[in-house]
Structures are given as C-alpha cells and as structure tokens.
Amino acid sequence: MAVSIADIQKLRKMSGAGLADCKKALEEAGSDFDKAMELIRKRGQAIAAKRSDRDASEGCVLVKVDGNFGAIIALKCETDFVASNADFIKLAQEILDAAVAARCKTLEEVNALPMGNGTIAEAVTARSGVTGEKMELDGYMTLEAPALASYNHMNKNFLCTLVAFNKEMDDPAVGHEVAMQVAAMNPVAVDEASVPQEVKDREMTVAVEKTKLEQCQKAVEAALRKAGYNLYIAENEEHINEGIMKHEITEAQADDIRRIKTEVFEQKAANLPAQMVENIAKGRMAKFYKENCLLNQDFIQDDFKGTVAEFLKNADKELSVCCFKRFSLRAE
Secondary structure: OOOOHHHHHHHHHHHOOOHHHHHHHHHHOOOOHHHHHHHHHHHHHHHHHHOOOOOOOEEEEEEEEEOOEEEEEEEEEOOHHHHOOHHHHHHHHHHHHHHHHOOOOOHHHHHHOEEOOEEHHHHHHHHHHHHOOOOEEEEEEEEEOOEEEEEEHHHOOOEEEEEEEOOOOOOHHHHHHHHHHHHHHOOOEOOHHHOOHHHHHHHHHHHHHHHHHHHHHHHHHHHHHHOOOOHHHHOOHHHHHHHHHOOOOOHHHHHHHHHHHHHHHHHHHHOOOHHHHHHHHHHHHHHHHHHHEHHHOEOOOOOOOOEHHHHHHHHOOOOOEEEEEEEEOOOO
C-alpha cells in the first residue's frame, strides 16, 4: 500500500521520528497510525537497549524560571552532532516546560509525566530510535524562593545555573550577574557555614598535610644549601643521576644528598610545632573559603570591585543568596 506524504508528515509530528523512519513504519503497519507509533517506540527501545553501555556525555542543558519555581535539566546523548539538532533541543525544552509546569521535584516525577501518546521516559526512548544514539535525562535540579535568576552560559546549552534570593530584586540584572558568577567561578557553597562538613574536613586534612610537607621541604632545602649542594641537582633521583653523569657531583656526594634529604625530613616532621601547623592550615582554609564560597568570592564583572556579598549589599542592603544550583556537561 502506498503511503502518502501527508500521512508521513502527520506521523512525524506525532512521534518526532525522521521522515524515512515514519515512512517505513507506516508501510509496515499498513498505514495504521497506532501500529506505526508502536513500531517506532519499539525501535527506540531496541536501540536504547543495544546502546545502554555507551557513554552519553554530550547533550542539551536548559534552565527555566516560572515565578518562584525554577529547574535545570539535561537531556544527554552521545555526540555533539545530535546535541545541536533542533528537534533534540526542542524535546529537551518541552520536557523542561512540562516539568516546571507540574512543579516536579525529582527526575522520577519528570519521567512519569505524560507526553504525546506515552510518558516523557517513552518519548526519550523514541527519540533514541530516531537518532540511533543512547539518550537519558540527567541533572534535574530545582529551587523555590521569593526570587530566582538563571543563566545559560553563552546560550550553548552545556552549562546552566539557577540562583535563589531571599527577596525580589528591583533590578533583575543583579540576579543575572550573580548567576553568571556561579557559572564562571563554580563555588561549592553560598558561604562558609553552608560548606558541607565532609568538604571542610577533607580540605583541612589537605591543608595540614600540605603545610607539614612544605615545612619539611624548607628544612631540607636549608640543610642542602648549608652543605653547599645545588638544589636543582638534589631535587630528585633523575637530577642526582644527571649530576653524576655530568661529573657535577660524585657518587659519595649523591649518597650524602640522599642522606640529608631523608634525615632532615624525618627529623623536621617529628618536631613540627602543632600550633604552627594549625595556624598555617587555618590560613589555607581561609583562602579556600574565599575562592570557593559564592558570597566570599571577588565579583568577576569589571563594573564593581569587591566581593559578591558586597555587590549584593550595594544593590540592596537586605538582598542575599539563599542557595544555587549548577550543572555542566563539561569536565572541570
């Protein structure tokens, strides 16, 4: 039975599948639209199952604010070619629109929403059948607050941010610039108090160990200088061997360098003043908070010099950030 162009276009509009796939499905289904839709759906499931072990690292990240509710979602795929396809982006936007309209709080709720003749989860599977790539929803994040600001970095759909504020802003540009700050500087928390305790503990451990290592290395370098050795040659075994080969040091001197490095390091490590180490480590933590807490960060825009907290206070003395969300497809 011949399939008309009108029927192919109708099925394409219903399913989102390509023209060739719609034509083939209608031919196999004898122009029965319900059967054709089922064929397209099953083809999508088959491709999704076949490619389930593939890495979906590309995709489309979008953000939307509706009143006091906002959400970020990522529809992921395998290649940037598919990620930049207009129909793929349209599907991601339709999913986000539906999720925000329904005020979904979890990805499970999003997947269960109705779309077309099935659910959103089924629509994603069907789209996988169209493109031949693995697809999945990921990164669903929401915020509710008196005021929200969002940012899609360079409108490239790979990095989006959402920022919640404690009150409405007279100038929406203030919120937009803070959302850009979150995108650019990737803070871990709003302020020191909201940094997760496990992060604080990990960073403090790193700060203490780094402090101890630096103090021991300084002692070793001082001892090597006092003994008259070149610090470059003494830096590591490769340099020591190079020094021997070039007759810059003897084998005996090489052994002496190794002895000094081992003995002085161990002696210094055993006698480091605990209070000194703690004080230096606290200084490192202060730098960590400065660089990684949103309100403590230096504001990146050229039109204001100061921290993000000062930028907000300059705009409105009572304005502050409650929390934020950030999702990126790129490794950072």
